[in-house]
Structure formats: C-alpha cells, structure tokens
Amino acid sequence: MKKSNRLIVGTALGLAAIAVAMDHTKHRLPDPISAEQEQSTMSEDESPCGMGEESSPCSMDSDDTDSSPCGLGD
C-alpha cells in the first residue's frame, strides 16, 4: 500500500511539474530589469491580497494602483 501511495503522489507531482513547465514555456519571459527598477516597482505591482481596482484594497496608500489578486479587476 505504501508503494502504491508513493506512486500515486509521485505521478501527481510529476504531472504538475509538466504543467508548470508547459505554462512557463508558453509565456514570454519578462524582460530583465535592474535591481534598482525592481526595488521601485516591487511594492506597487506585486500585491496579492486585495482587488485589482483603481486603488488597491490591500494597500493603505490610496495612490497604489494595479496591484492585487484577491478580488476583482473591474
């Protein structure tokens, strides 16, 4: 039973890895950015806790835009 469980989990994770690889190769890689640019854009673009509205609900800064994955991009 333990061997079959390992086989099932291994197969599932293997399939997931293939799916991730397919998705990664499908999308154009981001253009390289300098460390300076990365520092300045990080907090504005990468926030997954609110909604992608005009002002991010994740943020306490009302000027923050285009930023979050928990809600609606309307």
Added chain:
Amino acid sequence: MNAVIQKIKTDKLIVLLVLFSILSISLLLQYEFNLKQALFFLVGISFGLILMHAMFGFTGGWRMFIRSRHSVGVRAQILLVMLSSILFFPIVGGVFTDISSHAALGQIGTSVVIGAFLFGIGMQLGGGCGSGTLFTVGQGQTDMLITISFFIIGATLGSYHLPWWLSLPNIGKVSLISELGWFPALAVQLVVLILLYRFVASLEIKRHKTLKSFSLQQKNENFLEQLIHGPWPIWWGVIGLTLFGLVTLLMAGYPWSITFAFGLWGAKIWSALGGDVANWAYWSGGYPAKALNQSVLADITSVMNFGIILGAMLAAALAGKYAPEGKLKSKRVLTAVIGGLLLGYGARLAFGCNIGALLGGIASGSLHGWLWLVAAFSGGIVGVKIRVWMKFDKPYGAAR
C-alpha cells in the same frame, strides 16, 4: 544516538530527490527571474518544513477544541497571531519609512461571512485548510490530492462568481491601524487576543481540570537531531511561522497568502482547455490579469506554495513519515471532493484562507480577519457535526 532517533527511518531516496529538486528550481528561478524569486521559493520550503515538523494545522486544532476542549492547537494559533501582530503593526503602520508594506485588507460584508463559513465546513470535511492541504500533499497523503484538486476547482468557480458576491451588502474595508493608529490598535488587539487565550484555556481547564502544555510527550535530547528529523514542539512552529511570516512581509510587501494561487492554477488550466477565462471580471484587470498572462513561476504565491509542498515532503522524508499507509475509502473521497470545493469557493469569497485572511488579515490590522475567524469557526462547528453524522468521528461524549 538516543532511542527516539533510532526509531526514525529517514527516506533517503526521497530526501535526495527533494534536495535535488529544491536546488534545480532555485537556480531556475534565479536564472529566469531574479534572486528574490528564488528566495520566495526557499521561504516556502521553510514554511513547509515548519508546518510538517511541528504538525501545525488549523483544522485539527479547531476540531480537537470543538470536540474535546483540548486547546493546545488553538492556543498556539492565538500565540502566532499575537506575535505576528506585534511585528506587523509597526511595519504596516509606517513606523519604518524605508519599508513599504500593505495590510491584507478585505471588505467586511456578506461575501466574507458566507465564504468563511463555507471554508470552515470545508476544513473539517476536506481534512485541511490552506496551509494544511499543501503540507499534507507534501507529506504524500493521497486523499489530500483529491482535496487540493477540488480546492483549485472551487477557487476557480469562486473567482467566476465573485462579482455577484461583492455586490451584496458590505461596509467596505476597515483597517484598525488607519482608524486608531498602529500603537493603540495593537494594544486593543493584544488585549482581545489575551482574553481569547484565557477564555480558551479556561474551557479546557473546566472540562479536564488541567491545561495541556506545549511541550512534546516524547522528548529528544539531541537538539540538532530533533531540528532535522522532528517532531518539533508546537511552540517551535509558532516561532518559525512568525519569523518567516515577517520575512514574507518584508520581501513581498504584503502578508503571506496561499489561495490566490489555487484560483490562478485553475484559471490557467481552464484557459489551456479552451475556456475564456480572460473575459471573467476577476481575471480581466489588475494583478489577476497580470498573473494570468505570465508564467506561473512569476507569481510569488504560487512559487511559495510549490515550496511548501516540497518543504513538507523533505520534512516527512527526514522523519520517515512520507506517503503514510492508508486505503482510500469511497466516503473519504466524497468528503475530499465536497470539502475541497467548499474550501476553494469559500476562500475566494472571503478574501483568503486561514493564512491570508485569518493570520495575515488580523496580524496586519484588517477587521475582516476577525469576521473571518468568527464565521469560519462557526462553519467548523457545523463541519465537525457533519463528520460525526457521517461516522468519521465518534459522537462527542465518546471523545471526552
């Protein structure tokens, strides 16, 4: 070597495979993106290792408390929220001007109440929460593969229906830090958490005349061996999760979250099958649209989730607990399916799971986190009753 270590049979093949995978993926992320992306993955690995070695689960802790009033798990969770709040409030409150970070704010309203309630039921039926599902998949529990699959489907469905749910009555987002200032807000929150801790402890004492401590029953005298092979006392888990939660906040600029990635994976799969996800309101703008249109490896939440699975796998293999035996029964399959759907759908409606909404929300001063806690715990009580009704657990009296 002491007696505890001699019993542990490390799964060397799995350990080597996981270490090789961690190294390969870290290098890939650094090469394709940047060092920071690789570090997010390694933070995920650390979370997985901590969760597995300390067996830090929200679902089991709630169930034990609801059924038998044993409160070790719940008290550890309260401590985790307290410590995280102490660290997060000044940062989110802008005390350190060089650090830019955001609270995990969610609107307070119908969608959170319903979503968290469904999530609470789903936790008990599915056998895990956001973090629990990931680390038990990493541990090699086959039934949790079903739960996580339907978690993903539920989160995808939730993202489709979310516009309607958000149109229901709500009072918007409330930040305690914005309303009160970071220090008074922290003081109020700590008082509430201490009272909650005492209340929970008093219920255990009332039932059992004693309070269970956080220490392990079986102690290992060799610190390094215990650190590597586990098991860890739960308070090690509290410290570890607090520290890496802080690292996540500082690196990402927002608290640790999990379930956004599940919806993203589902949307990507549906899109690959020919579905028109990009036209769904949720995925048509802002961060979700951006995440949908780039590699899954560019999404921090996804990368951390992959890390949690591999970290838990490493910990399980080191402890000789990888892929535990167990036959999958049809009733368990049914609860995994229903539980997974409720977890995913509920998390999407409620602006996150036990990590993104409860821990991240409360610790960063969002009032929706407290509403989430009340609604999800109520759902948990219903979920525990359903488990008894389905004969997964014995009736309450038998558990005392």
